[in-house]
Amino acid sequence: MAALSTRGLISRLHHHVISPNPVPFHLLTGRFFSSDALLDGSQIVHQQPTRIITATPSIMTPNSKRTGIIAVKCGMTALWDKWGARLPITILWADDNIVTQVKTVEKEGIFALQIGCGHKRPKHLTKPEMGHFRAQGVDLKRKLKEFPVTEEYALLPVGTSLGVRHFVAGQYVDVSGTSRGKGFQGGMKRWGFKGMPASHGASLSHRSIGSTGQRDAPGKVPGAEGNFVFIKDSVYKNPDVSTLPFPTHFAGEDEGETNIEPLVADLGEVDPFLVAD
Template sequence: MTVMWDDHGARFPVTVLQLENCQVTANIKTVRKDLSEYHAVQVAATDRPAKTATKQMLGHFKKAGVDPKRIVKEFPVTPDAHVPIGTTLSAVHFVPGQYVDVIANSLGKGFQGTMKKWNFKGLRASHGVSVSHRSAGAIGAHQDPGRVWPGKKMAGRLGGVRTTTQNLAVIRVDSALDLIFVRGCVPGIDDAHVMVRDAKKKMISVARVNHAKGDFDKLLPKGILGLPFPAGTKEMAKELPSVIEAPTHRRSPFLPIS
């Protein structure tokens, strides 16, 4: 993580993400039971030595014509958005000003008590509580029901689970180094793999609603005229500036209130 300053001098935190040789390894098309079609693009990232990959995955990568990768994910797309196999994606696939969701495994915090795990306020710090200030308190319910209800919030292991941070704004992209600057923090340890997708709530859902209403000017966030279709490739990056930054939509704090 680092910090940036907007056009008005306001300081805000950003997280720097890097695309490590992301390449398309397959285009997926399946037919569901209701005869509808599912389309997806499979993307692999981060080269790995061939001796550390399984024979099955080595055959898969060889068929796609790419080097062995450490991570493989697929992203649902529309039928007209399939990308040729072997295409290398660039940071310009993400447009400054759009919103994304970042998915990764959260930090593992080990075995924690109820105050840290569930935000319990704890017991009283005086008058008869003795040395039980951070305990969970009673967990039963007398003779009836005579047991602990399933799902009771108790102490246990915290973190280390799949977590999604939603609606992070893309502030800057650097196609020379394949860097993406997103506003705010993301889950996971340093140098961990994360999955970045279009924001489901702030982009995809809003676009569907506005499309149904006929408000085609509101399909994309404010200030964005279009997204790379079907994908932002290395060839597309050569035609654009190496660093692209989104203008701030924040009102200047030095202007008088009207």
């Protein structure tokens, strides 16, 4: 249906103002709406009920997905196991992780938690970033990362603190980050590949990478020292969900900073470096 002329629209608007029986909006504009969207000439607005999010300890299921945390890569060191083998390890610092935003299907279309790490001065933030932190009522954070989670019991209120006890000793985790830039280089220099044979049958391809993708080693933590990395539960080596705190670890009243003891995973009876793949 064609829209009404300007003169006719003004006349109907004047009639709408002085008439005791208002003309429906869809008649004024010449547009029609479905019957379930209009009732007595007024548009029905369906509002979703406000979701109440609480930090409630629960039992994790195989289909549950927890949030991850953000850490700073501090450097490398080494330990020795009971068999005398040297174990290189990477030190990560989980610098004051908190939930800075909760995303739900009703508002953003997904279930996710935005985690903030570290601290930043106001002069180093943009105005949109400052507005975001003020709207959420949280401290200014240096790094933000969004982690998808499942709806049931995995959502945490804004301001919830997350620490290293979000994970358990011996658990497999996936660590991602931005690797150190190598520029425009070949596979041997950029990724550390061995290369092709340097003698017979490898003309003009000595520094080619060859076949890849059979092994998951070396499993080095990405990024340079001082960079942020993102840690979450492993996807392909699923941990025992019965041992994981869900949705996260909540510190008890008797658990202070001075009472925290290091957690060490059980090494078992067999040296893992001597076991064949």
